[in-house]
Amino acid sequence: MLAERLALDGGTPVREEWLPFHRPRIEDDEIAEVVDTLRGGWLTTGPRCKRFEREVAAYTGAKHALALNSATAAMHLALEVIGLQAGDEVIVPTYTFAATGEVVLYFGARPVLVDVDPRTLNVDPTAVEAAITERTRAIISVDIGGVPCDYDRLLELAHGRGLVLIDDAAHALPSRYRGRLLGSVADLTAFSFYATKTLTTGEGGMLLTNDDRYDERAQVMSLHGISKDAWKRYTSEGSWYYEIVAPGFKYNMTDVAAALGLRQLTKQERFRAERAAIAARYDAAFASWPEIQVPSVPDDVETSWHLYIPRLNLGRLSADRARVIKALAAENVGTSVHFIPLHLHPWYRERYGYQPAAFPNALAQYERAVSLPIFPGMTDRDVEDVIAAVAKVVAHYRA
Numbered sequence: 001m002l003a004e005r006l007a008l009d010g011g012t013p014v015r016e017e018w019l020p021f022h023r024p025r026i027e028d029d030e031i032a033e034v035v036d037t038l039r040g041g042w043l044t045t046g047p048r049c050k051r052f053e054r055e056v057a058a059y060t061g062a063k064h065a066l067a068l069n070s071a072t073a074a075m076h077l078a079l080e081v082i083g084l085q086a087g088d089e090v091i092v093p094t095y096t097f098a099a100t101g102e103v104v105l106y107f108g109a110r111p112v113l114v115d116v117d118p119r120t121l122n123v124d125p126t127a128v129e130a131a132i133t134e135r136t137r138a139i140i141s142v143d144i145g146g147v148p149c150d151y152d153r154l155l156e157l158a159h160g161r162g163l164v165l166i167d168d169a170a171h172a173l174p175s176r177y178r179g180r181l182l183g184s185v186a187d188l189t190a191f192s193f194y195a196t197k198t199l200t201t202g203e204g205g206m207l208l209t210n211d212d213r214y215d216e217r218a219q220v221m222s223l224h225g226i227s228k229d230a231w232k233r234y235t236s237e238g239s240w241y242y243e244i245v246a247p248g249f250k251y252n253m254t255d256v257a258a259a260l261g262l263r264q265l266t267k268q269e270r271f272r273a274e275r276a277a278i279a280a281r282y283d284a285a286f287a288s289w290p291e292i293q294v295p296s297v298p299d300d301v302e303t304s305w306h307l308y309i310p311r312l313n314l315g316r317l318s319a320d321r322a323r324v325i326k327a328l329a330a331e332n333v334g335t336s337v338h339f340i341p342l343h344l345h346p347w348y349r350e351r352y353g354y355q356p357a358a359f360p361n362a363l364a365q366y367e368r369a370v371s372l373p374i375f376p377g378m379t380d381r382d383v384e385d386v387i388a389a390v391a392k393v394v395a396h397y398r399a
C-alpha cells in the first residue's frame, strides 16, 4: 500500500466529495405517490396505511400488521398488549439503540441487560437463560445490522418459561431466519421506517403479530384507546360515536408516510441485493487483512445488510477506533458506530450500578466496531473509495 500522508495530517483525501454514511434512496415513483396523496386530500391514517399494512403482512407472512409512527411506538405497544406491569422484568441485550431499553422503562418495569455473541453482536441465548427470574415477562431480541438472532433457542427458552418474545427488527427488513422472513418468527415484531432504515417513510414503524388479541389491543391503544368495537355496537348512534376504553397513545401513521412506504416496499429485494453486493466487495477487500475482522453471518440466515460492521483488530493498530473514524472522515468517508451499549450510558450506570466490564463481549466489540457506508445508490466508485480510504488509514496506523 502507498505510504501516502493521511488527509488528517495535511495529505490529499482519497475522495474530493464527502460520502455520507447513509443516503435514503427515494425514486420518482415514491415522489409521485406522495404527490398523489397530497392531491387526493386524505393526509392522515387512511386507505394508503391500510394497504401498506396488508402488503407488509402479505410480504412477511404475518397475520396482522399495524402501521405506526415509529418502531419505538411499536415496541411500546408490544409491551402494553402483553400487560407489562411496574416491577416486571424484560430481558434486553445491552448492545442496542436507546429505544429497546426505554420502552420497558415507560412501564416502571426493569430492562435486565444481558451480553451478546461477539461474532453477530446479537443477544446470547445462554445469557438470556441465566437472567430469567420469576419477575421476567418478556425477552426483546435485536437483529443487529439485520442478522437474525438464534430464534430456535430464543423461542424455546421464551415459550418454555411462559415468556413473550418481542423482536426489535428495526434493522431486519428483509432478513430471513432459516428461509423465513422476519415478521412472524417472534410473538411480536417491530419494524422501523426511520430515515436511515432499509425501508423508509421518513419516520414510521410497524407492529406485526399472528395473535388476534394482541393486534386488537394494539389497534385500540395506538389511537387514544378508542374502541372500534364501540362503533360497530352502537351504529344506531351514528358514525360520530366512540368509546374510550383505556388511556391510549397517538401512534398512528399518516397516509403521506404510507405513500412512501408502499413504493419502498416493492423495492426491498432489489435494495437488499445492492447492499449484499456492496458487502461482498468489502468482504473480498478486507478478509485477508490482519487489521480488520469482517462481519460474520451464520449459515442458516440471510441478513438484510442494513449495516456492515467490521471490527478493528486494535492490537494490530497504533490508533484507537475514534482516531480511525476521524482519519476516515478526513478522507471524506462518513462512518458511524452501532452501538454504544446501554450499560455504558450514565442513566443505566447510575440507576443500576452497571460497570463497563459487566458485559465483556458487548464492551470489547463496541470498542472495535466501525459501521461503513452501505446503501442502495452507492456507486462502484463510492465503494472503491471506501475500500481505498480504509486501506490508507489502516496502512498508516499499522502497528
Ligand SMILES: *Cc1c(COP(=O)(O)O)cnc(C)c1O
Pocket (backbone or CB within 6 Å): 069, 070, 071, 072, 073, 096, 097, 099, 100, 142, 168, 170, 171, 191, 192, 193, 194, 204, 205
Ligand atoms: C432505529 C432503531 C430503533 C428505533 O426506531 P424508530 O422507528 O426511530 O423508533 C429501535 N431499535 C433499533 C435497534 C434501531 O436501530
